[in-house]
Amino acid sequence: MIDQVRLGASGLHVSRLGLGMMSFGDTSRREWVLDEQAAEPIVRAAIEGGITFFDTADMYAAGASEIVTGRLLRRLVPREEAVVATKVFYPTTEGPNGRGLSRKHLLAAIDASLARLQMDYVDLYQVHRFDMETPVEETMEALHDVVKAGKARYIGASTMATWQFAKMQAAAARAGTTRFVAMQNHYNLLDREDERELIPCCTDQRVGIIPYSPLARGFLAGTRTRHGTAPTSRAASDPVQDELYGRDADFDVVDCVLKIAKERDVASAQVALSWLLHQPAVVAPIIGATKLNHIEDALAATSLTLSDDELERLTERYQSHPIERTAG
Secondary structure, three states: OOOEEEOOOOOOEEEOOEEEOOOEOOOOOOOOOEOHHHHHHHHHHHHHOOOOEEEOOOOHHHHHHHHHHHHHHHHHOOHHHOEEEEEEOOOOOOOHHHOOOOHHHHHHHHHHHHHHHOOOOEEEEEEOOOOOOOOHHHHHHHHHHHHHOOOEEEEEEEOOOHHHHHHHHHHHHHHOOOOEEEEEOEOEOOEOHHHOOHHHHHHHOOOEEOOEOOOOOOHHHOOOOOOOOOOOHHHHOOHHHHHHOOOHHHHHHHHHHHHHHHHHOOOHHHHHHHHHHOOOOEOOOEEOOOOHHHHHHHHHHOOOOOOHHHHHHHHOOOOOOOHHHHOO
16 A cells, blocks of 8 residues: 655645546547546556545546546545545636636636535645736635635645746735645656756745656657657557657657666556656656556556666756746
């Protein structure tokens, strides 16, 4: 069973790994998405391995992910033992009030998410992106009201520049309202740009890091080759992976992962995820899984200790991305 650890400076404990629920829901939208029946044994295996932290969003499969998440968790785990997180920002209804972080949208979106999840509250309510059009004071006050209404226990942020995150935290501090306890950012061996400012900022403020895409959408597990072949259905139908990864330097890092995995006689996914778990700021990476062996590899990574030499080898070939790529 994996450890339960404190999320930042909060009193909330989460499992050392979180299970991302984006892979479950409406199978008509993406070839690799699983329906409720196919997802159940995967979620069950995660729970049996000690995973208690589950992350979804209102825009995943147009809400279908939240529906499946709620149904599965009601059958498989007592509500008080589960830590359920969802997100808000992207369009969920027509018109300008159906998106963003305005007070109107936030208060409507949390009720809609709870209805789909069939829950009275979520444990962690996260802003999916920064809203350039809404005053941060309005957003933070509305999030505070969501917490005070008992609809969310804690709030978190995701994928934004450090100055944006700091601006939102400062607005809450000035008003004496609820502050973020977690940051769900894009962080893995192929994208370490948040080591510049965001991760040090979160460490200083005791905000827990719960990175998504720890395997770079499968890239670090060997789902791409230098020749462009894609051996999995997701890799073959995931244009975002093509946009984010595929530089020669990325393949150099993957080659190192594969070499260490061969030396250790473990799956490459275990090595890449173990590296992330060795980073002191990281609390609970959010893993994706569409097969039982994905859960098995993730759980095994929590007990795989890498040497200082292996950690150095994994990072020495990294090349920074242009700063504008991760600025907003």
